[in-house]
Amino acid sequence: MADRLSARAAIAAVTADFTESTAPREDTAADGPLDWTGYADSRARATARTGERESVVHGLATLGGHPCVLVSFEFGFLGGSLGQRTGDRLEAAYEEAVTRRLPLVSLIATGGSRMQEGMIALTQLHRVARASARLRAAGPAQLAVLRDPTTGGGWATLGAGADVILALPGAQIGFAGSRVRPPGADPLAYTAEGQLAAGQIDAIVPQEELAATLGHWLGALAHRDPAPVPAPVPAALSATGDAVPAPVPAALSATGLPRTGWDAVVRARSASRPRAEAYLDAYFGIRLPLHGDRCGGTDPGLLCGFGLREGRPVAYVAQCGTATRPAGYRTAARVIRLADRLGVPVLTLVDTPGAANDAEAERAGAGAAIADAFAAIAAARVPVTTLVIGEGGSGGALALAAPGNTHLTADSYFSVIAPELAAAILKRSPDQVRATADQLRLRPQDLVDLGVARSVVRPGPPGVGTGSARTGGDGSIA
Incomplete structure (x- = not known):
């Protein structure tokens, strides 16, 4: 199992230049859209434990001298799960990348969609996919770093949908989380090493090399605005x-x-x-x-x-x-x-x-x-x-x-x-x-x-x- 850094520790490990963006206005409904008994208390305990009010942090950063929008997941907040407020923050991060024409880098650690919000949580994947498609159409690159674990909808949207996918050694990666896999499933298939062998990720990068690697990638993938090509150039x-x-x-x-x-x-x-x-x-x-x-x-x-x-x-x-x-x-x-x-x-x-x-x-x-x-x-x-x-x-x-x-x-x-x-x-x-x-x-x-x-x-x-x-x-x- 890879080391589980907090969202802010993961950011600090790759850059000292990060300015957090203002979070979207949050719904204060006590127990969420399903009125799930005890959900508000679970969120309060997660905030007390991690210091965060949601499972993602996002803002502007500079990595290796290259500006980007940076998203980092807090696994300690309800397993880094995606709920409606998470969707609000992720959509805001993508929109900032579109507006500023900057690449988006995601440091992912998530167990998937949030049970306490049911289908409302699951539909956040549509929001993320739509925001990702909008950024792709605008041009800038999307890079994902898969931390431990990256499973469920977070893997199937921000992770697998990125242009370049890096992973930390030993990270658990897969659509199925550890509690819902078929009995007898090959555990190697759900690791960074197994996903690399299957052609699903691009490279495994040790934590100590991640900052330099991301800087190199941002330098290589810096978007250049298209210019019309006059006919009749082939x-x-x-x-x-x-x-x-x-x-x-x-x-x-x-x-x-x-x-x-x-x-x-x-x-x-x-x-x-x-x-x-x-x-x-x-x-x-x-x-x-x-x-x-x-x-x-x-x-x-x-x-x-x-x-x-x-x-x-x-x-x-x-x-x-x-x-x-x-x-x-x-x-x-x-x-x-x-x-x-x-x-x-x-x-x-x-x-x-x-x-x-x-x-x-x-x-x-x-x-x-x-x-x-x-x-x-x-x-x-x-x-x-x-x-x-x-x-x-x-x-x-x-x-x-x-x-x-x-x-x-x-x-x-x-x-x-x-x-x-x-x-x-x-x-x-x-x-x-x-x-x-x-x-x-x-x-x-x-x-x-x-x-x-x-x-x-x-x-x-x-x-x-x-x-x-x-x-x-x-x-x-x-």
Whole structure:
């Protein structure tokens, strides 16, 4: 079980700059909307014990130099439960975030809806969901920190509905609280660690690292007002607000251009070739991962999140050389849409032999997930930059590539399908695979000549030294 800090101690643990907002006028009805005998006394005892008049505190704060609206739950006040007065305060916090165009950060510790208010308490979830949707439409981000416990409606609205979900180690998290779970339920499923494994939260952050992590996230997710994009700029290259394309990463290998199509395939499949992790480490000063598809799935072969490069936020989606699974495409689409809403440019690194096509992937909705990734990039108003760093295998790679702004390294290729499979489809013998690779014109320089890619990048500082691959066959980059 994680440590249970009071609402104000949780605030003090992440910032010394907090100004509490005035609470909405409170109904003084003795025993609440249901006239629940003893409810007023229970509230009075909760106030005497905690010093609070309700289960949430909210106000303006600065975290890591970035302003936000901050909400913190007091679990000691009737288990941090949501009642009508709680709904009043939460709605006021969201409205303040909308009015001031600030992100909202929630430090959640709640057991769910308040029994003593019955359906009136439950309908507060509608109010929270409506307020959250209004803030999302206005643009600013929503971040949730799941403390112990986060269950019931608080998890299903403020928690799971946030753009970025962090949790403290060991926190109890789940829609079902500990007293209402099915007998024999796996206890791990209701923990921060279990929810991370299931792709329902983005990261587990120790309390001592939480303040710095929230500051980094607020810096990366600061909303930029949308600006109209004049026609006829292609949608895939248009910009939202002050977003300019993410610089193209420099190549991390100094190899020359491949002489044959099969040479390109062999290089791209080499175990010694630099992979996504190395490219991201070289590109970003700080990386903030986003994890999971929010549907119970994860893909360890896809890295997603936001990063700070020279203080500038860039969202990233990076394939790691494995067949991308449906959960990976859904996670990628989630990140791209969040970046688009916030006006943050996107960098994608393509490296996959193709989409996963096993039976499990089909049952998990591979086609729909790939379509969703295509749609997210096609609809993006922010610029998307793509670098192919290894294998570009068919539609599974193309789904994460930017139309009109794709670049390649010299140790990569991009093809309608792998040459072995192309030969099989064309009923060619295995000894014709290499000739088929040449016919597919999948080399980096071929792709530039065909207009599929803009350049083959050279080694050097990120964003510097991209070069055309329109060369002869001597293996050099002009």
